[in-house]
Amino acid sequence: MGKLYLELIRIRFLTMLAYRVNYYSGIIIYAINIGAYYFLWGAIYGGQQQLGGLTVEQMTAYVAIAWMSRAFYFNNIDMEIAQDVREGKVAIEMIRPYNYLSVKTAQAFGEGVFRLLFFAAPGIFLVSLLIPFRFPGTPEAWGLYLVSLMLAFVINTELNLLTGLFTFFLFRNDGMMRAKRVIVDLMSGLVLPISFFPGWAQTLMGWLPFQAINYYPSLIFTGAISPERAWELIGLQAAWIAVIFMPILILWRRARHKLVVQGG
Amino acid sequence: MIRVSHLQKEFHIHQARAGLAGAFRDLFSREYKTVKAVDDISFTVEEGEMFALIGENGAGKSTTIKMLTGILTPSGGEIVINGYVPYRQREQYVRSIGVVFGQRSQLWWDLSPLESFRLLKNVYKVDDAAGERWLERLIEELDIASFVSQPVRKLSLGQRMRCEVAAALIHKPKLLFLDEPTVGLDVLVKQKIREFLRNLNETEQTTILLTTHDVSDIEALCKRVLVMDKGRLIFDGQLAELKEKWGNGTEVAFQFKKRTAPEELRAALGELPCEILRDNEFSLRVKVVRSQDMLPFVLSVVMGSFEVSDVKIKEASTEDIVRNIYSADGEVVSHG
Numbered sequence: 001m002g003k004l005y006l007e008l009i010r011i012r013f014l015t016m017l018a019y020r021v022n023y024y025s026g027i028i029i030y031a032i033n034i035g036a037y038y039f040l041w042g043a044i045y046g047g048q049q050q051l052g053g054l055t056v057e058q059m060t061a062y063v064a065i066a067w068m069s070r071a072f073y074f075n076n077i078d079m080e081i082a083q084d085v086r087e088g089k090v091a092i093e094m095i096r097p098y099n100y101l102s103v104k105t106a107q108a109f110g111e112g113v114f115r116l117l118f119f120a121a122p123g124i125f126l127v128s129l130l131i132p133f134r135f136p137g138t139p140e141a142w143g144l145y146l147v148s149l150m151l152a153f154v155i156n157t158e159l160n161l162l163t164g165l166f167t168f169f170l171f172r173n174d175g176m177m178r179a180k181r182v183i184v185d186l187m188s189g190l191v192l193p194i195s196f197f198p199g200w201a202q203t204l205m206g207w208l209p210f211q212a213i214n215y216y217p218s219l220i221f222t223g224a225i226s227p228e229r230a231w232e233l234i235g236l237q238a239a240w241i242a243v244i245f246m247p248i249l250i251l252w253r254r255a256r257h258k259l260v261v262q263g264g
Numbered sequence: 265m266i267r268v269s270h271l272q273k274e275f276h277i278h279q280a281r282a283g284l285a286g287a288f289r290d291l292f293s294r295e296y297k298t299v300k301a302v303d304d305i306s307f308t309v310e311e312g313e314m315f316a317l318i319g320e321n322g323a324g325k326s327t328t329i330k331m332l333t334g335i336l337t338p339s340g341g342e343i344v345i346n347g348y349v350p351y352r353q354r355e356q357y358v359r360s361i362g363v364v365f366g367q368r369s370q371l372w373w374d375l376s377p378l379e380s381f382r383l384l385k386n387v388y389k390v391d392d393a394a395g396e397r398w399l400e401r402l403i404e405e406l407d408i409a410s411f412v413s414q415p416v417r418k419l420s421l422g423q424r425m426r427c428e429v430a431a432a433l434i435h436k437p438k439l440l441f442l443d444e445p446t447v448g449l450d451v452l453v454k455q456k457i458r459e460f461l462r463n464l465n466e467t468e469q470t471t472i473l474l475t476t477h478d479v480s481d482i483e484a485l486c487k488r489v490l491v492m493d494k495g496r497l498i499f500d501g502q503l504a505e506l507k508e509k510w511g512n513g514t515e516v517a518f519q520f521k522k523r524t525a526p527e528e529l530r531a532a533l534g535e536l537p538c539e540i541l542r543d544n545e546f547s548l549r550v551k552v553v554r555s556q557d558m559l560p561f562v563l564s565v566v567m568g569s570f571e572v573s574d575v576k577i578k579e580a581s582t583e584d585i586v587r588n589i590y591s592a593d594g595e596v597v598s599h600g
Contacts (some may be wrong), residue, residue, distance in 0.1 A: 007387075015372065180344070
């Protein structure tokens, strides 16, 4: 079974490489995004040493790393599922001896690794030439970050599967998927670190899974928290993975019965 | 091999109300209509059979195929194929079948068919030496070697379709479903695919189920035909029987050595229910409804009583039959 998923990841790699222009423009987009946020935050800090518990240097690293993490955890599998359902392509997926959702997850992983290696890494490298940037010092810190990033990928992918599965019942849920994307970007701490939100919003977001997608791994990367706290956050991420898995299972089972293949 | 009994599939279709006010009401409460796409069909198929499922658009063929392949869950009835219940044991079941959808591609659009085959070999775990030999045979017999390394998006429909067939057979399934495999293909490609399928059926004993609009597909490939109309199975039998039942009958054209009037022929044939048509003074045509019983009689009588220089027998084509079935409409059901 493992071989199949390796092969799926490889195929997704090849598909992504098939369009060169996409590839080059992707690198530039990542560099621009990181750069733009860097200058924006520079202006906001002005002369101040610290805001919301982060220094300017930590903030710079936070922005860069938030985007780098996003390159890995972000994927469009909800849109892909929706398209498969709308165009009737699920039929093809159903005649294959594998689990549709696991395959989608493997494809998302292939895409994530591709983007991390070929978009985000060169992007970060470009950016680090222009602005002061500090990578974690110890292999241990790197390890913690990577574990946390992997879990972030799983949580985000689970959310995507969940929204994607709604297509089986609603046939059109572009609105929901677009809303989800904005909510994830905002509430995960990509646009604004969670510590910058007002107190009540922070409390609210403590009860939601979104900050586990970006805020936790980014915090770990910047070294703003102790390793003990980092392990706590990783534990929280694991808990969210288990919690979101339940509705996916239930929806998937019902979707199989509800399935209508569109177009003949 | 395939056992289907009392299979049913109902769909709940949302009925949109008319007008703006209707659309507004639809926001709060929706009306649904239940449509029976497949209504109580039963049949069995033995290993190594090749048979066609035909019917008009919307007759329920595709829905039936989708239930047989485990994609859709039936609303009622039972299906057992290769010892599996398709919709319950989907993942194990689909290893034993191959499916070609004429209107959907199962190849990866941006990759070459060869890459797709490679992935599929992993999917079905046939990436050993035997799997490799089988793939080589498929590539050779379908004559696709010259373009398997080009991206699928650059292939013509005919080239792609042959690759689709290879992709569906990569794991050497015992049962192959083809849903309108020859739509939009030119005659040569059609012929190539048919020849390949016939050969596959003979050498590997592969059971083949075909849905099609193309009558020549059926004539070239299938002995057995299932006809569906409005979700019901209205005919299940040999192609020859189907011709008997819905054909326009058989026409025999006689060329006589002497001038012969239709009345003389009528007198010779007696009370036989047949139609006699006159082409010219020397040639007459006899149209009989049931060819198996009457044809020998007509031939022997006419040959015995007149001097005949030439005989031509024109059988009803399947095309005519299909047209007859479709146009008979409501009346058809009572035949079934």
